[in-house]
Amino acid sequence: MDTNKNQKKIGTLTEESLKRKERLKQLRNLADQNENSPNEANELPKPIFRSYKPQDENITDIVLEQGPTGEIEKEVESQLELLKTPNVIDEIDIANLAPRKPDWDLKRDVAKKLEKLERRTQKAIAELIRERLKKNLDLSQVVNVGAAIEAKPSD
Structure with a gap:
């Protein structure tokens, strides 16, 4: 079936x-x-072609006879006068002008974590110093030995 x-x-x-x-x-x-x-x-649809020639030839003759009215020349002169006056900027924010480094956002995000680590590091150093003081070691000798090791040129 x-x-x-x-x-x-x-x-x-x-x-x-x-x-x-x-x-x-x-x-x-x-x-x-x-x-x-x-x-x-x-x-x-058939395209419509437009002529940009004036329909009345007298219009162009009238414009050429009158010449420029002087308004354009006045405007240009006023703009030139504005350029001659010094433009004083009171405050310039250098941070906005300088380009940012490519890793600025990473540093911004890690800054809080670094602050925590810096505090923990300072606490750990303080504890180590306290332990050495409890052992009755002379702190000045430890500091002098550390300075001597740092001053020694490495090969």
């Missing part, structure tokens, strides 16, 4: 695919017919 159901499914699938192919062929034929025969819908 299962084979009959499968055969029916296959038969219907092939029929559906054939119908789909027919519809696609019809759509292609319609598209080809529309391309070959220009319709009003397929026509492109």
